[in-house]
Amino acid sequence: xxxxxLAQIFSNMSAYMExxxxxxxxxxxxxxxxxxxxxxxxxxxxxxxxxxxxxxxxKKIEGIGQSTAEHIQEYVKxxxxxxxxxxxxxxxxxxxxxxxxxxxxxxxILKLYKELNVTDIKSLEKIANKxxxxxxxGFGEKSQNNILESIKFAIIxxxxxxxxxxxxxxxPLLLYMxxxxxxxxxxxxxxxxxxxxxxxxxxxxxxxxxPKSTMDHFxxxxxxxxxxxxGETKSSIWLKSKIQVDVRLVDVKDxxxxxxxxTGNKEHNVKLRNISISKGYKLSEYGLVDRKTEKPIxxxxxxxxxxxxxxxxxxxxxxxxxxxxxAAQANKLPNLITLKxxxxxxQMHTTHSDGINSIEEMAKKGIALGYKYIGITDHFGKLQxxxxxxxxxxxxxxxxxxxxxxxxxxxxxxxxxxxxxxxxGNLEFDKDALRQLDYVIASVHFSTKMxxxxxxxxxxxxxxxxxxxxxxxxxxxxIGQRPGFEFDYxxxxxxxxxxxxxxEINAHPMRLDLNNELVKMAxxxxxxxxxxxxxxxxxxxxxxxxxxxVARRGWLTTKNLATAEDLSL
DNA sequence: GCCGTTTTCGGCCCGACTGTTTTCAGTCG
Numbered sequence: 001x002x003x004x005x006l007a008q009i010f011s012n013m014s015a016y017m018e019x020x021x022x023x024x025x026x027x028x029x030x031x032x033x034x035x036x037x038x039x040x041x042x043x044x045x046x047x048x049x050x051x052x053x054x055x056x057x058x059k060k061i062e063g064i065g066q067s068t069a070e071h072i073q074e075y076v077k078x079x080x081x082x083x084x085x086x087x088x089x090x091x092x093x094x095x096x097x098x099x100x101x102x103x104x105x106x107x108x109i110l111k112l113y114k115e116l117n118v119t120d121i122k123s124l125e126k127i128a129n130k131x132x133x134x135x136x137x138g139f140g141e142k143s144q145n146n147i148l149e150s151i152k153f154a155i156i157x158x159x160x161x162x163x164x165x166x167x168x169x170x171x172p173l174l175l176y177m178x179x180x181x182x183x184x185x186x187x188x189x190x191x192x193x194x195x196x197x198x199x200x201x202x203x204x205x206x207x208x209x210x211p212k213s214t215m216d217h218f219x220x221x222x223x224x225x226x227x228x229x230x231g232e233t234k235s236s237i238w239l240k241s242k243i244q245v246d247v248r249l250v251d252v253k254d255x256x257x258x259x260x261x262x263t264g265n266k267e268h269n270v271k272l273r274n275i276s277i278s279k280g281y282k283l284s285e286y287g288l289v290d291r292k293t294e295k296p297i298x299x300x301x302x303x304x305x306x307x308x309x310x311x312x313x314x315x316x317x318x319x320x321x322x323x324x325x326x327a328a329q330a331n332k333l334p335n336l337i338t339l340k341x342x343x344x345x346x347q348m349h350t351t352h353s354d355g356i357n358s359i360e361e362m363a364k365k366g367i368a369l370g371y372k373y374i375g376i377t378d379h380f381g382k383l384q385x386x387x388x389x390x391x392x393x394x395x396x397x398x399x400x401x402x403x404x405x406x407x408x409x410x411x412x413x414x415x416x417x418x419x420x421x422x423x424x425g426n427l428e429f430d431k432d433a434l435r436q437l438d439y440v441i442a443s444v445h446f447s448t449k450m451x452x453x454x455x456x457x458x459x460x461x462x463x464x465x466x467x468x469x470x471x472x473x474x475x476x477x478x479i480g481q482r483p484g485f486e487f488d489y490x491x492x493x494x495x496x497x498x499x500x501x502x503x504e505i506n507a508h509p510m511r512l513d514l515n516n517e518l519v520k521m522a523x524x525x526x527x528x529x530x531x532x533x534x535x536x537x538x539x540x541x542x543x544x545x546x547x548x549x550v551a552r553r554g555w556l557t558t559k560n561l562a563t564a565e566d567l568s569l
Numbered sequence: 570g571c572c573g574t575t576t577t578c579g580g581c582c583c584g585a586c587t588g589t590t591t592t593c594a595g596t597c598g
Contacts, residue, residue: 017570024570027581031570065571103587105596138595142588354598387582445598446585 002047007040018106038063052076094120102150160198164509182210189262195549201244207252256302261285267321346375347532353378359404365538373412380417414438425461443472455487473506473513502530502562507547519554528562
């Protein structure tokens with residue numbers, strides 16, 4: 001959505017301003033930051049004419065004034081903001097790139113540039129490896145190591161975008177491709193089809209009655225920045241949104257085996273090919289053929305390829321060579337959950353803390369999604385920036401939820417709160433207040449660099465508090481920005497099971513935490529898993545599907561999917 | 570740059586944490 005791009009741009013402009021030292025720039029920086037926050041949470045698409053064409057309407061949004069409103073208009077119309085382009089051009093450093101490194105911000109970047117001539121990640125890494133950062137005033141040995149570690153993480157995650165971003169880019173491209181009347185089949189493949197949490201290049205498989213004209217149509221897509229390759233069976237484009245898309249054209253009769261091949265992953269395919277050999281076949285993107293007679297067995301229908309080789313169809317989400325092939329052979333594939341199995345959403349924020357919609361609005365959205373219940377979980381205690389609920393504000397908070405619950409008949413509204421687990425593993429809020437809630441959702445936001453053994457103790461203690469019913473975003477990772485903190489997952493999961501605490505899959509596309517591997521571990525340990533969106537607005541409640549994708553990739557069935565009843569709410 | 574007046578200027582969110590210091594600046598949420 002254009003809002004996400006705008007939010008990112010204003011956040012970057014804020015950083016550029018912060019690099020200047022005068023008072024005026026300081027407050028401009030704050031204004032940009034505020035605008036970025038407001039835009040990122042805004043529930044309607046600015047690209048919709050009813051918003052961007054009406055400057056007075058834009059200015060009514062808190063935090064957006066004349067200048068920001070004009071910038072929004074400019075961006076929707078032209079795809080660029082001149083002031084921002086100017087900032088980028090005039091800056092001696094690649095700020096956007098360097099800001100991805102944890103622990104350094106505009107001020108430190110400026111210092112690194114002035115003292116050591118650091119201009120991008122590459123020069124930063126070089127200087128850090130030479131040990132020069134540790135000698136700089138305000139930096140030290142630890143800062144240097146943290147920078148190096150963060151660089152490694154940033155490099156690994158370079159050029160990958162979240163599944164939600166990829167989806168927003170690919171969906172209109174698929175629609176555009178379908179306008180071509182010669183196109184007979186189209187299906188995205190690769191990690192995108194497997195619903196991986198991040199996507200590098202996107203592979204799309206197509207068939208056409210007229211390959212040449214369909215490929216011409218593809219490379220003429222209006223979002224193309226550069227055509228990287230243009231042939232009759234394979235073309236590649238680099239989109240303005242900085243993502244590469246490869247299209248492969250195959251004969252309709254080979255579509256199934258080609259789709260199988262290009263969906264992967266690699267290890268899964270290797271194993272499948274070995275199985276085909278042992279059965280006297282040969283499997284490639286051109287079909288399943290008899291090894292001796294070279295006679296084609298099956299090529300058009302992917303499902304049949306699987307049924308012939310391993311007995312049952314394996315859905316793309318499971319194709320990671322994590323036991324799915326053996327499970328298919330033994331007729332023990334899990335009956336994976338689907339979005340329809342989700343009966344409610346037990347983590348969301350409202351205007352009582354840092355959300356932008358009211359309790360009633362969230363409830364109505366819940367009804368529209370067909371939910372039986374929702375849980376309001378505003379921030380409590382110390383998180384001042386999140387406008388957390390203080391002990392003084394508590395009674396109004398809980399009363400408001402009870403009132404809304406009494407008023408709105410078609411959905412149950414639970415009263416809860418997202419409570420910080422302090423360094424020692426205690427829930428950081430007045431216990432008498434917490435007891436009035438229907439449940440407590442506990443999570444870690446601070447002091448995340450603890451030794452794993454201490455973090456394990458800390459979380460376990462919180463799980464053993466009888467008030468805790470859900471452990472939210474257990475590892476705290478933010479995709480592409482920071483890895484999760486480490487602890488003894490098995491140990492923590494076992495305690496969660498014993499204490500009947502559900503482990504959360506946070507469905508926000510930047511979190512997806514637990515990830516699929518940890519979901520599988522938790523499922524194997526027979527833990528209860530809950531999927532919540534952690535929404536800060538009604539439109540984020542639609543993120544549930546990303547959480548369901550992770551759950552499916554983690555082999556989750558309804559047996560281990562927690563409901564309100566399971567948590568005895 | 571935004572906002573709200575005391576209406577065209579003056580004030581603007583804040584606490585914890587980290588790594589660096591020995592009282593603090595920068596970062597983060």
